[in-house]
Amino acid sequence: MRLILAPMEGVMDPLMRQLLSELNPYDLCVTEFVRVVDVLLPKKVFYRLSPELRNGGKTLSGTPVRVQLLGQTPQWLAANAERAIELGSPGVDMNFGCPAKTVNRSKGGAVLLQEPEQIYQILKAMREAVPAGQILSAKIRLGWDDPTHVHEIADAVAQAGADELAIHARTKSDGYKASAIKWDHIKPVVEKLSIPVIANGEIFSHADALACQAASGCRDLMVGRGSLQIANFGHVVKHNAAPLSWAQMQPILYRYTQMEVNGDKEIYLPNRIKQWFGYLRKAYPEASEQFARLRTLRRSAEIVALFEEHATAS
DSSP states (O other), X not given: OOEEEOOOTTTSOHHHHHHHHHHSOOXXXXXXXXXXXXXXXXXXXXXXXXXXXXXXXXXXXXXXXXXXXXXXXXXXXXXXXXXXXXXTOSSEEEEEOOOOHHXXXXXXXXXXGGOHHHHXXXXXXXXXXXXXXXXXXXXXXXXXXXXXXXXXXXXXXXXXXXXXXXXXXXOTTTTTOGGGOOGGGXXXXXXXOSSOEEEESSOOSHHHHHXXXXXXXXXXXXXXXXXHHSTTHXXXXXXXXXXXXXXXXXXXXXXXXXXXXXXXXXXXXXXHHHHHHHHHHHHOTTHHHHHHHHTTOOSHHHHHHXXXXXXXXX
């Protein structure tokens, strides 16, 4: 099994990728999207979203990190894909799955699921720009509002020359409703396509991973929210390891606060750590008590002190 860390916009930033790749046997990370409109973006944009480019396209612990693009214009997506490769990205990923309204209003992300021909034109142009031997991957949902459209969409991806396809097993209209997951709709696509297909969506345990593989026919999986709820989730999925206890999480949370403070985004630490607790509280009942203290803190120094106290106590 290959296990891929999903590109969760606004959450899976370089520091979180670094922390989780240190703790887990993830085979690949995908960056938050680089938004492309009608220009070849300067190198600094790529380096900001993927500082791993300065480390051979890998996290400091050695996990490959693939740059993800989002946009709608074939020629500019192709030009920026070529730039990403030149800067050291191990392949390029194209986002056709983002359900955010702001993205969809500007003709990016999941809205393109309604236009398989445009998907084909985008990926064809990118394939011509991305050198042979470098992976061109795409991430889609089952469709905009009809999951049967996944077949036409997947055909467009494969015919354009993409090397891999990740499928989030819900439509855009489904959002993230647990009851709407449709792993079984991926299986006919797997049986039809000759390129690897990666299943994504609603995987929160080892049992979920096995169920997803069985229903989808996919060997490879992509995980998102589960990786934030359980910090050693890669080991849970791959090896049926026990999730870390809340006491074991304390040094990890303290390390994360130190990483944020020592980086260039200290100002965002209060929001970032509280955002992470939104996920942790779903897996750890004990997190709510700690969050009650955390939510009152506004300054980074206070937050670091809180987690140092808990790390020491654990």
